[in-house]
Amino acid sequence: MCRLIAFTSEVPKSPMLAINSLNVMKEGHDGSGVGLFLTDLGGMFEELKEYPILSGIFTKEGMKTLDSYLMPMGFKTKYNHSIKVKKDPPPGVPKRYMYNIRAYEYPEDWEELSFEEKRHRLMMIRLKLRDMGLKDESMIVYSFYPDAILLKEIGDPMAVAEYLDLENAGLKARVVMAQGRQNTNYAINLYACHPFFIQGIASMTNGENTAFVPIREFLESRGFPGYVGYQSDSEVFTHIFHYMLNFLGLPLEFYKHIITPLKDEDIEIHPNKEFLKRLKHSCRRLIIDGPNCVIGCMPDKTLVMVQDRKKLRPGVVGGKKGFFAFCSEMCGLDYVLKEELGENNFEYFQPMYLDTVYVTADRKEVKKCSQMDPLRLPN
Amino acid sequence: MFSNGPITPSQLSLKDLPWLIYWDKEKCQLCGRCVAACPVRAIELGTFRKRIVETPINNKKAHSNVYKVFYGIKQKADPAHACIGCGLCSKVCPNDAIIPYHNEEVDKLRFHINLGGQPRRRGGRRNDPGTLLDRIKFIRISMLTDPALDAGRHEFELRTLLGRVLPPEENLRLYKEEGWTPPVREIYPLVIGGMSFGALSPNMWEGLVMGVTYLNEELGMPVRMCTGEGGCPPRLLRSRFLKYIILQIASGYFGWDEIIHAIPEMKEDPCAIEIKYGQGAKPGDGGLLMWYKVNKLIAAIRGVPPRVNLPSPPTHQTKYSIEESVAKMIQSMYMAWGFRVPVYPKISGTSTALAVLNNLTRNPYAAALSIDGEDGGTGAAYNVSMDHMGHPIASNVRDCYLNLVKLGKQNEIPIFGAGGIGKRGNLAANAAALIMLGASGVQVGKYIMQAAAGCVGSESDRCNICNIGQCPKGITSQDPRIYRRLDPEKVAERLVDVFMAFDTELKKIVAPLGRSTSLPIGMSDALGIDDYHAAERLKIKYVV
Ligand code: SF4
Ligand code: SF4
Numbered sequence: 020m021c022r023l024i025a026f027t028s029e030v031p032k033s034p035m036l037a038i039n040s041l042n043v044m045k046e047g048h049d050g051s052g053v054g055l056f057l058t059d060l061g062g063m064f065e066e067l068k069e070y071p072i073l074s075g076i077f078t079k080e081g082m083k084t085l086d087s088y089l090m091p092m093g094f095k096t097k098y099n100h101s102i103k104v105k106k107d108p109p110p111g112v113p114k115r116y117m118y119n120i121r122a123y124e125y126p127e128d129w130e131e132l133s134f135e136e137k138r139h140r141l142m143m144i145r146l147k148l149r150d151m152g153l154k155d156e157s158m159i160v161y162s163f164y165p166d167a168i169l170l171k172e173i174g175d176p177m178a179v180a181e182y183l184d185l186e187n188a189g190l191k192a193r194v195v196m197a198q199g200r201q202n203t204n205y206a207i208n209l210y211a212c213h214p215f216f217i218q219g220i221a222s223m224t225n226g227e228n229t230a231f232v233p234i235r236e237f238l239e240s241r242g243f244p245g246y247v248g249y250q251s252d253s254e255v256f257t258h259i260f261h262y263m264l265n266f267l268g269l270p271l272e273f274y275k276h277i278i279t280p281l282k283d284e285d286i287e288i289h290p291n292k293e294f295l296k297r298l299k300h301s302c303r304r305l306i307i308d309g310p311n312c313v314i315g316c317m318p319d320k321t322l323v324m325v326q327d328r329k330k331l332r333p334g335v336v337g338g339k340k341g342f343f344a345f346c347s348e349m350c351g352l353d354y355v356l357k358e359e360l361g362e363n364n365f366e367y368f369q370p371m372y373l374d375t376v377y378v379t380a381d382r383k384e385v386k387k388c389s390q391m392d393p394l395r396l397p398n
Numbered sequence: 399m400f401s402n403g404p405i406t407p408s409q410l411s412l413k414d415l416p417w418l419i420y421w422d423k424e425k426c427q428l429c430g431r432c433v434a435a436c437p438v439r440a441i442e443l444g445t446f447r448k449r450i451v452e453t454p455i456n457n458k459k460a461h462s463n464v465y466k467v468f469y470g471i472k473q474k475a476d477p478a479h480a481c482i483g484c485g486l487c488s489k490v491c492p493n494d495a496i497i498p499y500h501n502e503e504v505d506k507l508r509f510h511i512n513l514g515g516q517p518r519r520r521g522g523r524r525n526d527p528g529t530l531l532d533r534i535k536f537i538r539i540s541m542l543t544d545p546a547l548d549a550g551r552h553e554f555e556l557r558t559l560l561g562r563v564l565p566p567e568e569n570l571r572l573y574k575e576e577g578w579t580p581p582v583r584e585i586y587p588l589v590i591g592g593m594s595f596g597a598l599s600p601n602m603w604e605g606l607v608m609g610v611t612y613l614n615e616e617l618g619m620p621v622r623m624c625t626g627e628g629g630c631p632p633r634l635l636r637s638r639f640l641k642y643i644i645l646q647i648a649s650g651y652f653g654w655d656e657i658i659h660a661i662p663e664m665k666e667d668p669c670a671i672e673i674k675y676g677q678g679a680k681p682g683d684g685g686l687l688m689w690y691k692v693n694k695l696i697a698a699i700r701g702v703p704p705r706v707n708l709p710s711p712p713t714h715q716t717k718y719s720i721e722e723s724v725a726k727m728i729q730s731m732y733m734a735w736g737f738r739v740p741v742y743p744k745i746s747g748t749s750t751a752l753a754v755l756n757n758l759t760r761n762p763y764a765a766a767l768s769i770d771g772e773d774g775g776t777g778a779a780y781n782v783s784m785d786h787m788g789h790p791i792a793s794n795v796r797d798c799y800l801n802l803v804k805l806g807k808q809n810e811i812p813i814f815g816a817g818g819i820g821k822r823g824n825l826a827a828n829a830a831a832l833i834m835l836g837a838s839g840v841q842v843g844k845y846i847m848q849a850a851a852g853c854v855g856s857e858s859d860r861c862n863i864c865n866i867g868q869c870p871k872g873i874t875s876q877d878p879r880i881y882r883r884l885d886p887e888k889v890a891e892r893l894v895d896v897f898m899a900f901d902t903e904l905k906k907i908v909a910p911l912g913r914s915t916s917l918p919i920g921m922s923d924a925l926g927i928d929d930y931h932a933a934e935r936l937k938i939k940y941v942v
């Protein structure tokens with residue numbers, strides 16, 4: 020079973036905090052891969068928040084293709100934070116040419132465009148690059164978006180981190196999400212690694228989504244070009260977030276009503292019965308099944324966690340004003356909080372099966388809402 | 399016949415019949431019950447002459463013959479009275495002296511069953527015992543990474559939706575604007591398919607309605623039952639139980655005068671309106687209630703004179719083109735109940751189902767599509783229609799579902815599959831397979847008749863005389879002397895048994911697949927079949 024850790028901190032932190040936590044939870048994952056998502060960036064990227072960052076893994080050829088694709092469009096490198104490893108990788112980690120992390124200046128003719136349009140174009144470029152690199156595996160592109168870095172690699176999280184020297188790489192972020200992978204696919208495909216990302220939304224989970232096929236069919240038939248991939252059955256969680264925010268215009272509290280709606284009997288006694296009934300009917304194709312703890316990050320840097328209908332994969336949340344962590348395991352959370360806040364200087368709790376818990380970017384408190392609570396309907 | 403007498407082409411011997419009677423003279427007490435009970439008068443009291451040759455041992459006396467007469471049961475060999483193997487004789491015999499058995503030779507009766515130029519008509523089922531649905535296996539068992547669920551202890555949500563489900567964006571917009579939204583019913587995915595009042599006896603109907611009510615009100619299972627074409631008893635129309643009923647309108651419009659007149663007095667809306675365009679047992683042919691069954695009561699409910707044949711036209715008379723007719727009918731039915739009741743068409747399985755479906759996707763009122771495959775059963779049809787016409791249900795449902803997926807409208811128009819589900823007894827497995835192929839629910843008729851009322855009909859042409867009103871079990875008869883055999887309370891009890899057992903079995907299927915939060919409609923990754931071509935055709939896994 021995969022392990023999940025995420026934190027949101029007033030002060031930018033090194034992703035090593037998350038990696039160390041994964042290491043504490045090592046008993047639970049088999050070290051077959053690690054994924055990192057950083058946003059609300061600090062360090063060198065602090066000043067570069069509006070510039071899109073391209074994250075991915077490239078071969079030498081791939082870098083050439085990338086440049087020859089982006090340059091003519093007018094993208095200029097603003098800042099390069101790529102990791103080029105000289106030494107041989109530890110056992111189980113493939114040799115790569117370049118872990119690319121590079122911020123670009125937008126082409127001049129994009130200047131007048133709305134952010135809406137920009138992010139659409141960025142996504143289309145990411146998809147195109149992904150496509151171009153698919154055959155010879157010269158380019159694996161995770162994201163191309165402002166204020167977001169993704170890093171994923173096969174192998175034990177600690178070994179990978181040491182190999183990439185993340186400790187000294189100078190990466191820092193206020194929101195970090197990390198997954199230590201338990202491999203359930205036969206051949207490890209990096210596109211199947213969590214966290215998944217689309218237009219400022221990232222999410223990761225630690226279970227199986229047994230309702231994957233009908234959900235995939237629904238998303239694929241929305242006519243939205245970004246709803247592709249699905250090398251992993253968990254990618255749909257990210258896309259459902261995206262669909263909810265962008266197509267339905269619904270806020271976070273509705274996510275759980277979509278993926279694990281209340282029972283009909285409970286809807287009958289809910290103050291927003293009429294609305295919830297409609298939502299359940301129309302979004303029936305997005306109902307997930309199977310055990311899952313879902314941790315996500317929204318475009319406004321809100322960190323959120325929900326669990327499956329039966330809480331088969333529980334999660335735990337803790338911290339104090341200024342720093343909060345979400346984790347799939349008690350020991351992982353304990354490590355992060357003690358490390359950051361010191362012993363006995365924090366509180367934690369385990370959300371219930373109907374709960375959505377989240378911490379907004381002000382990091383003042385953990386907010387919790389139950390599915391039985393009245394909803395503020397968007398107008 | 400005498401050995402030197404003439405013989406006519408259709409003069410058959412017992413050996414030419416599909417069903418033969420074994421009668422045991424030793425056990426028979428000549429009570430005559432079997433003869434009285436036989437629905438087709440296949441047996442009669444026989445007077446047999448027997449000669450005994452008495453040969454003295456020591457030749458002192460001359461040889462002599464003793465002629466004796468004895469009585470017993472004689473089977474008739476003429477086609478009009480051929481035994482149907484129903485076994486009622488055996489059931490009523492106090493001494494187990496009589497039993498029918500299948501002739502191992504292929505019968506010759508089939509070549510003579512059209513005497514008078516009238517092809518064979520019968521009730522029952524397609525005479526093909528196999529079904530592809532039985533070969534579909536559920537292969538995606540949750541192991542290790544996602545634990546299988548506990549069918550006995552976990553909570554399951556297995557309801558389905560009947561009604562036009564709007565795309566999420568549209569639905570939320572209408573909520574805001576307080577616009578009209580098509581009615582949607584949350585129902586149990588196993589629906590009792592259309593069997594008309596008229597085809598079924600009053601006792602059978604009463605039993606079914608009682609059972610359905612119990613399931614809803616005592617067990618909280620929102621089971622629905624369709625009336626078939628034949629109207630609905632007036633008291634039921636005016637009762638609160640109408641909400642459990644799907645009213646069917648078909649091309650004969652039987653019973654609709656009564657229904658329309660009852661609308662102002664209805665306490666509840668019906669669950670839905672099913673417009674029948676076709677049925678699996680006799681695709682492209684109208685309903686048929688033969689005169690034997692049109693007694694006073696049936697005639698009154700249907701609004702026709704008693705004792706006439708009631709063949710419905712193959713098509714709705716309003717039909718100019720299917721698009722127009724469907725649109726018109728759907729709209730008028732919506733209008734009749736103030737746009738509060740879902741209205742959907744039922745068609746027989748056909749290679750043109752996609753065209754119908756595409757039309758429906760463009761009709762914002764169409765609430766569902768019900769498809770009745772070739773294995774659908776009936777109260778009466780021409781044998782040729784039953785055995786040879788129609789389309790298998792699995793690929794029909796699958797094609798329609800995948801077509802909706804292409805349009806992004808999967809489950810917006812729920813597809814209901816019917817015809818031969820559970821024909822070999824595997825009701826839950828067959829239903830689950832169809833659901834995972836893309837059906838939102840299934841409709842069953844014959845299984846209910848067999849399990850809840852003890853129908854003895856089978857795919858090897860046993861009984862199947864539902865058309866002539868002589869049903870040995872009183873299920874499809876309108877003769878009170880016959881249908882009083884069937885106790886409505888017991889039918890209700892058995893119906894409840896059937897649904898409870900089905901529910902457990904369905905959970906036993908979905909729980910190991912890791913599904914419980916919603917009905918696994920279209921979960922095709924869970925399905926496999928050991929036939930490569932079938933797997934390709936249905937887009938499921940080929941497993942051996
Ligand atoms: S099996 Fe049925 S049809 Fe045949 S003789 Fe017995 S009662 Fe009559
Ligand atoms: S038992 Fe009755 S319902 Fe069943 S096949 Fe015979 S006549 Fe038809």
